[in-house]
Amino acid sequence: MTAFDYDLFVIGGGSGGVRAARTSSGTHGAKVALAEEFRMGGTCVIRGCVPKKLMVYASEYPGMVEQARSYGWDATIGGFDWTAFRTKLEAELTRLENAYRGGLTGAGVTIFDSRAVVVDPHTVRLADGSTHSAKHILIATGGAPFVPDIPGRDLAITSNEIFQMAALPARVLVVGGGYIASEFACILNGLGCKVAQYYRGAQILRGFDDEARGHVAQSMRENGVDIHCGTDVMRLEHTSDGIKAVATDGSDRIFDAVLYATGRTPNSKGLGLEDLGVKLGRSAEIIVDGYSQTGVPSIFAVGDVTDRINLTPVAIREGHAFADTIFGGQRRSVDHSLFASAVFTQPEIGTIGLSEEAARDQEPIEVYATAFRPMQSAFAGQSDRVLMKLIVSQASRKILGCHIVAPGAGEMIQMAAIAITMGATKEQFDATIAVHPTMAEELVTMRSPVRTG
Incomplete structure (x- = not known):
């Protein structure tokens, strides 16, 4: 009988990977290791849901003060201190990251702060060259923002970088029409930036109910977001006054920052999966069955890297179901047909x-x-x-x-x-x-x- 270093090796410390590791080890008694090359918590905690929602809260206060005056309050609001907010935000993210780490170590999971790739169906190699064997390998590496290959693309930022901006830009272009683009357009508008949003489609928030997304678009416009549908960026140019965005509608405008939110791609490349016969889809998503198993029986994947339903609670549910199935003696799958979601536009x-x-x-x-x-x-x-x-x-x-x-x-x-x-x-x-x-x-x-x- 082959002896493995671990029962499970998880690659990726986001919501899905952490839940799978904690449940496999802490609840079901498996010997588990987890490798994360950046910060524990993944997209949601470090550069997604949590910091974004805190920015949503910050952006709503000017409207609250304006409404308070209508209720008889002698209320005023001063300028927004981005540096103070960002400093406190970083402290909160560090607290949450430490909580994730504490949860893992408390459950008995061994943590490697390193990039990991898959060598064979039962072996993982870390950045320092060391290898570790495991009966099961779980890929939970999430996704990354996509920026199209246009001239000047290096001048753009994404949702990964927006939380680290040195200062709030006065004029912002948000490119994209999905929920991330629309949320940040509302956030930046609420924080006092002059915001334009370009989307190549006929209406923002494609995939949502037509009446609902039309209602949101109208409200955003009334609140000051300059939405241009049927418009895309052809190129970005650096100028002495800012970043020039040359658009398909024939316009060119100057902005202090250009935020791209034109979709996300699964983080599946460079992990060694294709060499092992793990199938990837058209968007590089890892193909799995209803139990998150790939075509290689010992390798599984959960969360955004599978591009099923890219929501944090879904990744958590997938990770838990995987642990219960493999180590808990309960064959569990996740029903992706019915789920609730929210878009934190305004x-x-x-x-x-x-x-x-x-x-x-x-x-x-x-x-x-x-x-x-x-x-x-x-x-x-x-x-x-x-x-x-x-x-x-x-x-x-x-x-x-x-x-x-x-x-x-x-x-x-x-x-x-x-x-x-x-x-x-x-x-x-x-x-x-x-x-x-x-x-x-x-x-x-x-x-x-x-x-x-």
Whole structure:
């Protein structure tokens, strides 16, 4: 019988890899090692969800102060101290990184602060040349921002670098129309930057419900984000006044910073996987089955490197399911068909299930929707509106999709997701007594469909 150094060797210290390592070792008693070449915590903790959400909070305070004046407060706000915020942000990320490390070591996981590559189906080599054998190898290396190969691409920054900016730029171009681009356009606008957003498609937030994303785009424009759809950047040029962006619509404008958020690519290259027969997809994603296993039986992959559902809670669930399956005697897979998510634009989007367009392609539906001025904004004389929308199967009466555009939509959708995941019907929503006065009560008071299809 072959003796291995470890039962499991994890490459990547992000959310999925850490959960797999901790559960395999701490819960199931496996001997586990983990290698991470950068900082423990991965994209979410170090350069994604956590610092981004803290920036969202920071960017909302000017609007809160403006609204406070409408409620009778003699409120003013001074300038934003980016250096002070960034210093405190870095301290918080360091705290979280140490918590991740502590969780791993507390569970008995051996940590290597090193890049690792796969030598053969049971061997990993670290940057110092040392090798370690393992019965199972788990790839959890996440993804990286993609910047197209255009002239001047080196002048652009990505979401990886935005948290380390020495100073806030006065004029910013955000290139991209996905949730990362749209979130940062709102954040920077709220922090006082003059923001333009270029997106080559017809409308931002492709893949989300059309009505919901249209609602967000209109609100962003009303709040000052200069959105240009059908527009892409041809080249970037360094000038004495800043960075010139030459666009496909014939314009050229000067910016102090250009942020690219045009998608992410899986971190699968250079790991030695292809030489072993591990299959990669068109976008370099690692191809796995429902149990996160590759075509090489001892090698598995979870999280963004598989490009299934690129969300932190999904990676965590995949990592936990892997550990339970391999070391816990419980054969568990993750259902990727139904999941809730939030986009932290201003206003936020909370969504679960099918868009109206996707549901209509699937079966006959009813659409219940309402848009209104929430009480807090209406009293302040502000024009912003929220959207509540339910997509209902005509046959089963189940809620196929729920879409909320409102302040706090991320918090609301989490609660709605519990009921919808359990298979709630429209009639069960209707039978729920409303909490008044709230925005969310509209989810249980819409009685007549606005359209069918």
